[in-house]
Amino acid sequence: MTRGFIDRVKIYVESGNGGNGCVSFRREKFVPRGGPDGGNGGKGGDIVFRVDLGIRTLIDLRYRKNYKAGNGQAGSGARKAGKSGKSVVIRVPQGTLVEDLENGEFLADLTDEEDELVLLEGGRGGRGNYTFRTSRNKAPLRATGGEPGTQKTLKLTMKLIADVGLVGLPNAGKSTLLNTVSAAHPKIASYPFTTLIPTLGIVSVGELASFCMVDIPGLIKGAHEGKGLGIQFLQHIERCRILLFVIDASVPEIEDVYSQLIDELGAYNANLLSKQRIVALNKVDLTEEFLQDNFSFAKEEDVYLISAATGKGIPELLSRLYKVVSESSREEDQQPNP
Ligand SMILES: Nc1nc2c(ncn2[C@@H]2O[C@H](COP(=O)(O)OP(=O)(O)OP(=O)(O)O)[C@@H](O)[C@H]2O)c(=O)[nH]1
Ligand SMILES: [Mg+2]
Structure with a gap:
């Protein structure tokens, strides 16, 4: 096609992994065995689509085909939660349809001026050992791993909106x-x-x-x-x-x-x-x-x-x-x- 007018593209998107929960125990002076204080992992970043009225075609996506959101960070001691991964916002022209290329599933039709859609959620962060403490188990060695993110190959088609x-x-x-x-x-x-x-x-x-x-x-x-x-x-x-x-x-x-x-x-x-x-x-x-x-x-x-x-x-x-x-x-x- 010519002169920068692109109305179909394929892109690969991946949401971020959740960070792992942490196993840690409090360490303080004069307290030989502190309680559990491992924090939760951060959530993985999302893949978000947003309509941008300043964009007329899908050409930018032709030049950049892979989008990966950031991973969540692991939790740490002192009940500190890991930072969430950075989400990726993909800006598209009004009238963009999103389909899953592998199974043809229809995912979205972004026709409104302010449409915004979280297409892929990032993985959830794991739980730190602090969250597993109970009256019977005061020193849990347990934490969970973050959930992995998800991937999709997408087909985007832009259909102009006119009367x-x-x-x-x-x-x-x-x-x-x-x-x-x-x-x-x-x-x-x-x-x-x-x-x-x-x-x-x-x-x-x-x-x-x-x-x-x-x-x-x-x-x-x-x-x-x-x-x-x-x-x-x-x-x-x-x-x-x-x-x-x-x-x-x-x-x-x-x-x-x-x-x-x-x-x-x-x-x-x-x-x-x-x-x-x-x-x-x-x-x-x-x-x-x-x-x-x-x-x-x-x-x-x-x-x-x-x-x-x-x-x-x-x-x-x-x-x-x-x-x-x-x-x-x-x-x-x-x-x-x-
Ligand atoms: N005399 C006359 N000529 C016309 C009229 N409308 C268009 N033309 C001429 O017809 C030719 C083709 O016009 P375009 O508007 O480019 O035609 P189009 O349908 O857009 O053509 P494509 O873009 O090739 O599909 C040009 O030379 C125009 O000047 C009309 O009402 N009267
Ligand atoms: Mg013409």
């Missing part, structure tokens, strides 16, 4: 649209695969309202078999509420394009097809007369005629997008918490 995801063939005008409607400036050019990495933009609607739109590289027929840039970026539209299909209306095969896009999405993940779709037929400035009813899909979909270049039709499209986004977030808010 609207742009889907279309290369050159359809997706990036031009994002440029027109937001402050984001993805590269635009007349050759295919200009966009190589996803770009997020905030679209303002009126003074107070806004939603988030993500531009991803163009899809081509056979993308699910690895053609073009393949489907490696489709994970970034999995969380979107709406998919906005951007189709170049100046080419004759609009319906074929539409069904190719549907096929590629479905081959990647059928759930994408259950998302609400809106179709933007772009570049209408290049076509003289345009009859949207000519398309069979126009009856079942929301279709908008736009020109990302001149701005024609954009306000109508944006207010429709905003309406759907706000309706679906209201529905979500009304769902009872599990």
Whole structure:
């Protein structure tokens, strides 16, 4: 992948071992046999994940793949507990999923701005002999060892969080649209695969309202078999509420394009097809007369005629997008918490 945008990595993490408990007896002047005073071992350090809004990709984790938290120190005399091991905090972008690479177990989805999770606890410290004293055994020689830490190899996947995801063939005008409607400036050019990495933009609607739109590289027929840039970026539209299909209306095969896009999405993940779709037929400035009813899909979909270049039709499209986004977030808010 290019330009520092990394959305998948594997890392190895290990929490710290607990320190051993200590066997020790008090030594004081004039007290020949002091009581037990061996302290507990310290706890091993944890492996913690924390969302950091200043981080956009998983690239830092590509350069550092092994994380080991500190071990707890052993206890010592005078009932002194060992120091806890230092925890390791791994900072990740919002939208990071954590899985156990070995068994595929899902461990976490860090989507909230302030998400923090102790993924692996450090081992507990052992008990010093002081804790084993009883009325019958005043001089226990017993202490326990610290618990070992745990290890895991993890797969991290970052999926961007956006309301609207742009889907279309290369050159359809997706990036031009994002440029027109937001402050984001993805590269635009007349050759295919200009966009190589996803770009997020905030679209303002009126003074107070806004939603988030993500531009991803163009899809081509056979993308699910690895053609073009393949489907490696489709994970970034999995969380979107709406998919906005951007189709170049100046080419004759609009319906074929539409069904190719549907096929590629479905081959990647059928759930994408259950998302609400809106179709933007772009570049209408290049076509003289345009009859949207000519398309069979126009009856079942929301279709908008736009020109990302001149701005024609954009306000109508944006207010429709905003309406759907706000309706679906209201529905979500009304769902009872599990
Ligand atoms: N005439 C006209 N040209 C447009 C319009 N929208 C985009 N273009 C042109 O179409 C070409 C491709 O635009 P991009 O926005 O880079 O297309 P894209 O869909 O992001 O392409 P990829 O990043 O390759 O997937 C550029 O030359 C744009 O200037 C439009 O509404 N009218
Ligand atoms: Mg583009």
